[in-house]
Structure formats: structure tokens, C-alpha cells
Amino acid sequence: xxxxxxxxxxxxxxxxxxxxxxxxxxxxxxxxxxxxxxxxxxxxxxxxxxxxxxxxxxxxxxxxxxxxxxxxxxxxxxxxxxxxxxxxxxxxxxx
Numbered sequence: 001x002x003x004x005x006x007x008x009x010x011x012x013x014x015x016x017x018x019x020x021x022x023x024x025x026x027x028x029x030x031x032x033x034x035x036x037x038x039x040x041x042x043x044x045x046x047x048x049x050x051x052x053x054x055x056x057x058x059x060x061x062x063x064x065x066x067x068x069x070x071x072x073x074x075x076x077x078x079x080x081x082x083x084x085x086x087x088x089x090x091x092x093x094x095x
Contacts, residue, residue, distance in 0.1 A: 005062070005070060012059050019052050 023045060030041030062073050 008074060009059065009062060012055070012062075016052065016056055016059065019048075019055075023048055023052060 026041055026045050026048070030038050030045065033041060058073060058076060062070060065073050
């Protein structure tokens with residue numbers, strides 16, 4: 001179980017790093033966009049950042065959870081992961 005937890009947590013950490021990079025790309029694009037696009041990018045970035053923060057918080061909770069709580073937290077973390085992925089506007093990266 002411990003090995004499974006560590007693998008899940010490491011994979012989530014790696015995915016969060018990719019998402020952070022994607023958010024940074026959107027921020028950079030928004031700096032060079034026309035006004036209408038800037039508004040669109042800003043709204044998208046705010047929404048994506050909120051989802052990123054939620055998944056990041058779940059990861060922190062996972063690290064401190066006992067085995068029983070870990071299963072429940074993992075499930076809710078995966079739900080957050082799926083929500084973030086659905087919102088992502090940057091093309092998916094190869095893992």
C-alpha cells in the first residue's frame with residue numbers, strides 16, 4: 001500500500017508540474033494578446049489556477065493521511081484531476 005501511495009503521489013506531483021507550466025504558457029500568451037483575448041485568458045487562467053490549487057491541496061492532504069483516509073482522499077483528488085483536465089485549454093502533453 002505504501003509503495004502504491006508514493007507512486008500515486010509522485011505521478012500527481014509530476015502532473016501538477018506540467019499543469020503549472022501550462023498555466024504559465026497561458027499567462028505568457030495573454031501578455032501578447034489583444035484586449036478581448038486578454039479577458040478570455042484571464043478568466044481561463046483564474047479558473048485553471050483554482051483547480052490547480054484544489055488538486056495541490058488534495059496532494060498535501062494525501063501525504064498526511066492515514067491508510068483509511070488516504071483511499072477517500074485519493075478518490076476526491078482523482079475527481080479534481082479529471083475536472084482540471086477537462087478545463088485545460090493547452091494541448092495535452094505526452095506523459
